Amino acid sequence: MPINAEYRGPAELPEIIPVFPLAGALLLPRGQMPLNIFEPRYLAMVDDSFRDGHRLIGMIQPDVTHSSSEDRPVLFKVGCVGRITQLAESGDGRYILELTGVSRFKVVEEMTVLTSYRQCKVDYFPFIDDFTARKGESAVDRDALLAVLTDFLKANNLKVDWAGIEAAPNEALVNALAMMSPYGPAEKQAMLEAPDLKTRAEILVAVTEMDLAKKRTSGDPPLQ
Structure with missing residues (x-):
């Protein structure tokens, strides 16, 4: 797993993270997920994650069983946070990146923010076993x-x-x-x-x- 940071428990992860809603996308701890980022709000999310220094993005699925706007869908309550471990610029405004899964999380609440992308307060403790590689x-x-x-x-x-x-x-x-x-x-x-x-x-x-x-x-x- 190509990752420089070591996360030994929930206390080493931020309580509030940016989230990327994407249907059918499954990220799991220590798994690698390639992403093609082209929407301005998510390009800004990637830039901010580097600026903040944590390089973490929460992958979460929209819950299609609930009616919601296409631009702001209702989210499932469980997602997985990943660290950006590879990033390349495409030359046409896109980012090609890879996330490496760190831990699943439970959404506590969605924050009211000024950013164009969504942010959630999350709890990693229900999935504390995710921090132990090869558990079970x-x-x-x-x-x-x-x-x-x-x-x-x-x-x-x-x-x-x-x-x-x-x-x-x-x-x-x-x-x-x-x-x-x-x-x-x-x-x-x-x-x-x-x-x-x-x-x-x-x-x-x-x-x-x-x-x-x-x-x-x-x-x-x-x-x-």
């Missing part, structure tokens, strides 16, 4: 995860680097597969809010098995 790895059913991954790849005519998968620790494997999975906001939120790594893997397996079963029984294409 031994409880993950790796065989079940790899079996359903194999079925998914076959059904979608996809190939992967199996050597890399076999070498990956359980935490990295589960979180990477969850983040890259093609499922919708509700499924992504369920994986985000899973109480532990074992449960996240079980949710991923269950959702994938349902997708594969649907394809087999109805002839529908798999989720894309």
